[in-house]
Amino acid sequence: MNDPSEEGDAARKALAEHPSDEAEKRRQYVAANRDRIRELNRLWRSEHLDRARELNRDSMRRAAARRHREAEVRARGRERAKRWRVEHPERRREYQQRWVAENREKVREYYNRYYEAHRDEVNSRAAARRDADPERTKQITRQWAERNTERRAELQRNRRSDPEIYQSELEANAAARRLKRSLSRAGLPPKRIHLATAAERRANERDADAYFNDPSRPEHLRQFTVFAESLTEHMLKNGARMREFAEAYVSSRARVGLPPVSVEDVVYARAIEIVAERMRRVDLLTGRDVAAAVRSTKAAVLRAERQRQFEGLVRGITAHVHSNRARLSLESKMENQARVRVGKPGEPGESLVVWLAMREIVGRVPISSLSMEDVRNAVHIARLHFLTSSQAHRRAGDDQTHARWVGR
Known part of the structure; x- marks a missing residue:
């Protein structure tokens, strides 16, 4: 079998002498003898494996070199085009605009x-x-609306052509008018609604995703919950003692001429330090978390102090009424007589007794955290206690009288 390289040289020589005829004959021959050519190539490769591999390597090297040359040509062309674009920005812009227009x-x-x-x-x-740039976006939207008034009207008509959408808009407008009239008749200000823009809604969604998809969030919430509960528990248990220490510390600073500080700040700074030292982990807590825990603790301490003062006022009134029942009853009768003389309506005796007792002890019982409503509620509860005890006292007197009559 002949060497394919020699046959290839002969074929190329014949093709050079008669290019059109030889090419056509070759195409016809290949088209008519594809299977035979494939079989001959396979047999020659099996008999001349080393030569076939050498030819294949040569072909691959030529192909790689050709690709490399083409890549270099393309790179040089891109570099020339890039330099041209940098050197002629106006012509580049004009060309782009012209091409887009065409x-x-x-x-x-x-x-x-x-x-x-x-x-x-x-x-x-x-x-x-x-x-x-939300302001720029609003400006562009407003300018588009001014330029396309008919288009906007058409879009609105198309939207309202749906009966369900049109009916829902009518109902919403009617409900808004009814609410406005109701608020106006009641003397209340109109309803205020903050319309969130699309940018604000997207920002809120991003913040929510960042918050809820944070893998450290469960541990963060656990640390915050434990810290807030521990701080509240510590202040409820040791608040009074820590406040005494803070007042002494502030006084000592004032004596040596240091700038004044708040007693509350000293108390909570020390409480935060103590609670943080006792906790196992506080590495995920931020300044906002600590401030939120302090606010929660202050509210809890205020509620506890308010409840303590409320209960102390009720106990004080009740005890004072029981200790001075006769005197307070006499004073309540005198008070009612004085009210009748000046033309004022009288008050039930039990209510006057309780109010007189409250006025007498109010200077001795702390009520700084109580509102007037709290004081009224305390007086009401003390009055109920007084009525209950009075009824029990009357029943005991009736039982004693009945026993004496029975004994006779």
């Missing part, structure tokens, strides 16, 4: 094709541009 349909097709393939990415980039 190929509107093609540009629209390119854009639609890219948008279909990258819809989410395009929308996210557009939303990011709008969010980066």
Whole structure:
């Protein structure tokens, strides 16, 4: 079997002498003898494996060199084009504008094709541009609306052509008018609604995603919960003692001429330090977390102090009424007589007794955390205690009288 390289040389020589005829004959021969050519090539490769591999390597080297040359040519062309664009920005811009103007349909097709393939990415980039400059976005929207009044009206008509949408808008408008009239008749200000823009809604969604998808969030919440509960428990248990220490510390600072500080700040700074030292982990707590825990603790301490003062006032009134029942009853009768003389209506004796007792002990019982409503509630509860005890006292007197009559 002949060497394919020699046959190839002969074929190339004949092709050079008669290019059109030889090429046509070769195409016809190849088309008519594909299987035979394939079999001959396979047999020659099996008999001349080393030569076939050498020819294959040569072919691959030529192909690699050709690709390398083509890549260099393309790179040089790109570099020349880049330099030209940098050196002639105006001509580049004019060319782009001219090409776009001459190929509107093609540009629209390119854009639609890219948008279909990258819809989410395009929308996210557009939303990011709008969010980066909301004022510019509002201005563009307003200008578009001014330029396209008819288009806006058409869009609104198309939207309201749906009976369900139109009916829902009518009902919403009617409900808003009824609410406005009701608030006006009641002397209340109109309802205030903050309309969140799309940029604000997207920002809120990003913040929510960052908050709820944070893998450290469960541990963060655990640390905050334990810290807040421990701080509240510590202040409820040791608040009075720590306040005495803080007052002494502030006084000592004032004596040596240091700047004044708040007693509350000293108390809670020390409490935070103590609670943080006792906890196992506080590495995820932030300054906002500590401030929120302090606010929660202050509210809990205030509620506890308010409840303590309320119960102390009720006990004080009740005890004072029981200890001075006769005197307070006499004074309540005198008070009612004085009210009748000046033309005022009288009050039930039990109520006057309780109010007189409250006025007498109010200077001795702490009520700094109580409101007037709390004081009224305390007086009401003390009055109920007084009525209950009075009824029990009357029943005991009736039983004694009945026993004496029975004994006779």
